[in-house]
Amino acid sequence: MLAGENENIVQIPLLVKGKLKWDFHVQELDFDASGKLWCSVAGVGLVAMESGTKRLSVVFESTVGSGCILFDKYSNIWMATEEGLLKYNTKNKTHHLYANQEIQYPISDLMFKASANELWIATNGNGVVKYNYNKDSFSLLNACLDEEKLNSNAISSLYLDNENRVWIGTLRGGVNTIEETKSPFVTISKNELTKNTLPSDFILSLCEQDSENLWIGTDGAGASLWNRKTNTFSNYSYNANNPNSLSNNFVSAILKDSKGTWFGTYGGGVCLFNSQTHSFKKYNLFNPKLKGVQKNIWVLFKCKKNILWATSPDEEGLYRYNEITDQFDFVNAGIRGIISMAEDQNNLWIGNFSKLFRFDTKTMQRREIDVKYPVRSIVSHSDSKMLVGTEGGGLMIFNPKTFERKFLTQRNGLPNNSILNIVRDKQGAYWCSTYNGIFVYNIDTGKTTSYHDADGLQSNQFNYNAALRLSTGEIVFGGIKGFNIIDTKVNSQLHAFPKLVITSIKVNNKVYDQEGLGAFGIEKLKLPYDESMLNIDFAALEYSLPEKISYAYFLEGWDSQWHYVDNIRSANYSRITEGDYVLKIKSTNAEGVWNTKAISMPVTILPPWYRSGWAYCFYFIAFLFIIYAVDKYQREQAKLKYEVRLSQDLAKQEKELNEKKLTFLPIFRMNSDRL
Template sequence: VTDIAIDHMGFVWIATQDGLNRFDGKDFITFPGNFDDITTPTSNQLGKIICGENNKLWLITRGGKLESLDLFTQLGSVHKKIRNQLLNNVSCVYQDSNHLFIGTQQEGLYIFGKQPAHLKKLSTAVPNTLLSNEIKSVFKDSRQQYWVLTSDGVTRLSADLRAAKSFLHNESETIRASAIAEDETQSLWLGSFGNGLFLKDKDSETFRRFKGFEHMSFPDTLVIETLLADKEGRIWVGTFSDGLYVIDKKKSVIHHLLADKNDPFSLGYDDVLCIRQDSRGGIWIGTDGGGVSYYDNRLSSFETFSADNLPANIAIEQVRAITTDQENNTWIGTAINGLTVLGKHPAEIGNYKKIGALLTDRNGDIWVGTQENGLDILDGRTRKPIKKMLPGQTIWAMLEEGNGSVWVATRQQGLYKVDKQYGELEHFDEHSNPAIAENNVRTMAFTRDSLLYIGFDKKGIQLLDTKKKQLVPVSKNIPSIFNGSVLIRSMYYTPAVLWIGTFGSGLLAMETSNGKITAITEKQGLRNNTIYGIQPDGLGSIWLSTNKGLCRLRIPSAPEMINRADMFAFTIEDGLQSNEFNTGAHYRSPDGRLFFGGIKGLTVFDPSKLSRREQPLPVVITQVLTDNQPLHTDT
């Protein structure tokens, strides 16, 4: 990728040796064209894309040929001459509302004004203008001054293009300028071929070599291909063979990013030829061999733990249960590799193989519900067993009530109320009095300490008065909504609505006052109809884990607004462990972080710090069909 440009409509244009590509966020369209890709430690000759005036895209194609593309008609033109001026070996183009600048590889700089007669040429033949005829770039700063980068320093032109002053030119050292950027403080950053990075502060009249910060140096021999000053005040430095540097002046920190074949989220290649920022803050990075890398700071809002970033002896695929202890360690139960603790000292715990549920009680002890091996209680500090109960059983869910007792939902054995000290206190199954609907209990939700919603695998929901020992069916309306049984996987209670996650039937919202049920499915905008987990964020939303990522649903102010609830989706492209999550693998820690586990690991984030930008995307009409045939028009 030799260059990237983003036009006023939001399309991303990408130049490669094999052609010109337009990306609309979903699909690519390829246009004919070939672009130079020549890089050395002392110079480069790269194809370029420049967004010009009047819906025009300027292209510098192979051999320094100047072309243009009309963004509306998509018709291209070759420009051997402009106003009878022959153009050879074009190296750069810059256009503003008043002038068109065309730099060449050997003949200096041409400046075309609005009027046909307005043509100015700057070269070494014109006294007190340029020090070299090899033009690398033209840049206009916020003070309306023009900067011309050459193979022998940089020249500043005034707004009227008359006064000129040269910088970084001396007999002892030749500075071959390569790229320039202006940050939010009006300081200028200048990159070079082999001489590193230079900085000119706002009120200074000299460029000084940037050597880094007090405790973090910056190499002064880098071959810099491209620069970007982003909207956050950081400077992105793309280099020849040394990857990408990101300079954060506010924090006095320098990040060095390199390609890593073992990290799918690393830089694509260590030769970085161009860097651009789109209107939403995303950074597009063109590399010489690794395609385009894309960075968006919303991706860093999600922290992922998987085989890609954990020691080889720590395996957390197929996460089934999550909790945290009083020392802020994260306990992860999996369906394959047992129980793991992530923290200062990651470790596997005990000889567990299959975990179904985890819970941290009010005293800090860890309850470990296994698959086919019962319930263990571990000391949260020493991680040693305290008590073992319900041998041979599979635990699907656990919920602590106000007095410290824990309700345990099982497969095929019904519902238990247990106490850490006294063991089993109560047992409810199909044959107890009162009898529950079925012995496969998937999930539970308290309304208040004495009222417990019980979600069954296939037979709906019952409400248990834990003091009076009375059961009330509350889900008689559920089967009437769908053909066949509804498989319940998760529940979350709010005073007005009980939210019910199902396997394949979407999200059900049951009004607690009258039992009315509203279904939210893919037809209403849900990304997927399988809801493995429901977790509140404490900010007025619930988060749903599915087979197609996470969905945040804003809880409506009134039940009658449920059908119009605001939903927003997040996928693996946003930094999730994968798009597929698992039943039971969801948790909210005391500090407000949300945890969701899936087939490839664990995703953790603080919803209050989630920085996803939710402004509406621009809509661009690219084609109109009449009778399934393209409509061609001049307007």
């Protein structure tokens, strides 16, 4: 141990049977709430260092053990031994050795999970075993998991992070994580391991029988009545030898009223289920225009006037149930290929494969709107607003008074342009199923939130007609791998913004290492001009739903706008000119909300030597020297010219003087002679 201000290493002896032992192997140690040191010593057992002493003393002998030791909040010291799991209470000095079957495997790690009041035990061969303090019992973690199990039962380590997420390291299967975040999605699907199960995962229709029972119509496997309380299925299918069986196994629509439960099938028309006799009564829908019976039924709809409507997607096929004659009467509406129905205060709204119709049942008048896409779902929001789901054209916001419309598509943030079903929850939000997950649309704010299979959906693909709001407020959507029950009260999982970090820096396609710091320790970049090709990798530390994180980056001083790159975690730049820049990176959370705070890293690209500051300083000095040299040269030349000119002037003057002397000398001589 380290002792004193100078942190000297001091060896601590172990007292065993009155003798001090200096050579022993401490496998693992932990401290209790008072700071007392507890150790697991190989070949000895559980030992502790009493306060005021500098030696270890044996508390519980165990000659063979794995060395795992843990102190919990109940003043218990847990230690793995060859015989099982030892619990030693440090307050009352009592102990208990658990030898349950679940922990008769080598124990490699221990972890206390306070939120669940459990001790997690990592074993080599039996996975993770959980000890419940309240029940004083052991259970296997795999038994508590749904479809996803641990990659391996050979567990090496356990770790609980700050978000209450458990990391499980395995010897041969990598790393698993266990989340506690409550998902709003529950998936019900066919279980191949049991006989009493959903007959098919391909769901076409849904109907609530009562608070405990739900009808499920499948594509080719008949219908099933699921009891949620007992989790049992009563399955019904077509039987050619039984005239009272379901009329066809392709159940496209189910509707319950006071008369019973109606089934619309594709290939068998309409039938009525009698819950007392468990038999089906078949109805023929005769079309006088076709002079035959229409067997392909797609929609069953009960309007506010208590009229039951049935429609066919083939030719003209609108029918109204006549309670007096107990048959369906053909309605000559002149509308072909009906695939959806709804109503507002006064009219029926009908959708087919390219148009939306307003139909007045009293006057039999209709007005059509050319949508150009199949109209799969219609929901009236108010007198002036209607939501229309189209297959391929997105979500149409339609004004039934002015017939004005606008479309929301993937460009507006929708996950897909095929809106198959629209269901309003009790909070007023609209849930929409598509071929690429589902999304929630807030009609007041225009905000959309998308969910996919990673969030717990049965898959990303959903089906026509299979949508329903239950009396509990839950919403059900059917798809190709079963159906989802959605608790709309927790429709937002409220993921926090994950921490964003730079994970890799490459310069000219080579990993950049600044003084051995690596990408995590680099705060700024300073690069020469010929190393200006950058590749920056980054990641948000979101471990639950990493695929739902979107990223954007912006090089201030170089880019004119942000680059939004979806789930791509890399920024690339080439041939950046010299200058000072700031690289900014931001991300969303799992709900797709952008974090307003971005991480940043200054980037400086140095100029080449001939454009450096020293070079420009040299250029300036050289320029001054040249100016000085030229000026000096010009001055010397001017001086030389002046001296030459002065010399010439002096010579000229001297010449003139000499000439005057020569002229004056004869005259002087002449005058002298006269004298």
